[in-house]
Amino acid sequence: MRVIAGKYGSRPLRAPRGMTTRPTLDQTREALFNMLQGRTEAARFLDLYAGTGAVALEALSRGAQRAVLCDQSRAACACIRENIRSLGCEAQARLLEMPDIRAIALLAREGMRFDLVYLDPPYAMNLTQAMTLIVRSDLLAPGALLITETDATSAPAAPDGLRQIRRKVYRDTALTFFEAEER
Numbered sequence: 001m002r003v004i005a006g007k008y009g010s011r012p013l014r015a016p017r018g019m020t021t022r023p024t025l026d027q028t029r030e031a032l033f034n035m036l037q038g039r040t041e042a043a044r045f046l047d048l049y050a051g052t053g054a055v056a057l058e059a060l061s062r063g064a065q066r067a068v069l070c071d072q073s074r075a076a077c078a079c080i081r082e083n084i085r086s087l088g089c090e091a092q093a094r095l096l097e098m099p100d101i102r103a104i105a106l107l108a109r110e111g112m113r114f115d116l117v118y119l120d121p122p123y124a125m126n127l128t129q130a131m132t133l134i135v136r137s138d139l140l141a142p143g144a145l146l147i148t149e150t151d152a153t154s155a156p157a158a159p160d161g162l163r164q165i166r167r168k169v170y171r172d173t174a175l176t177f178f179e180a181e182e183r
Contacts, residue, residue, distance in 0.1 A: 001054060003087070004030050006061030013083045015052045016075040024055055024120060024149060028170050032147065033062055035168070035177070036116065039145065040064050043115040046107070046139070048100050048130065053080035053093075055118050060089050068112070070096040070103040100130050108137035115141050120149035127156045131178075135161035140180040148176045 001013045004026055024032075032055070033040065041063040047056035050069035060067050069084075071077055077097040084093045096103045100121070117134060119127055127148055134140065140161075148156050152174045158164045166177040 001052065002026070003054070003058055003061045005033070006058070006063065008057065008061035008087050008089075011087060013052055013054050013057065014079045014086075016073070016079050024051075025170075025173070028149070028173055028175070029055060029058055031168065031170060032175055033058060035166070035175070036145070039116065044068075044113065044141070046070075046112075046114040046117045048103065048117065048119050048134075049121040050080055050095075051076050051120065053083045053095075055120065056093065057083060057087060057089070059116065060087075060092050064092075064116070066092055066094075068094045068096065068103075068107065068114075070098065070100065072097065072099045101133065104130070104133050104137050104139065107139055112139060113141040113144075114139055115144050117144065117146040118149070119146065128159060131156065131162065132159040135159055135180070142180065142182070144180040146178045146180070148174075148178075150174050150176065 003011045043064045045059040045064045045067040047069045050071045053069050056067040056069045152169045152172050162178040165179045168175050
């Protein structure tokens with residue numbers, strides 16, 4: 001696994017051993033960032049189920065200003081820490097080792113707002129609660145995008161405050177894009 005493009009392009013990334021973390025494939029990441037073209041530069045990026053950190057680190061490589069990565073797995077967080085260190089982006093990346101709901105509450109208390117939010121939880125997980133909480137916690141900047149990665153047969157519904165603007169399927173994976181509605 002590697003960073004695909006940008007200032008860290010072709011640099012290797014570590015992944016935890018075993019099957020508990022499912023890294024986003026290079027092809028899917030490349031397609032994601034092709035669709036985000038122009039929106040990554042200077043963006044504040046949240047990766048709520050970071051796994052290896054590959055998606056958020058790709059965003060930093062492509063010009064994102066700051067990234068917050070969250071995962072509750074100790075093994076995943078150890079790899080994310082190592083990946084951040086190996087790329088030398090400690091000043092731009094913040095790792096939260098905690099469950100999604102706690103991370104959302106913490107970021108809301110801190111008044112954080114994000115331009116891009118990426119949700120790639122374990123495929124069996126229902127995203128409705130996390131998406132709704134993100135909107136209600138006011139974590140989305142005006143015009144922000146929230147992107148979900150799910151299996152191709154799942155289609156997360158847009159909670160109040162978000163509207164679906166795009167869905168693209170790659171083999172057994174789907175990327176669904178939601179835009180924050182004006183308040």
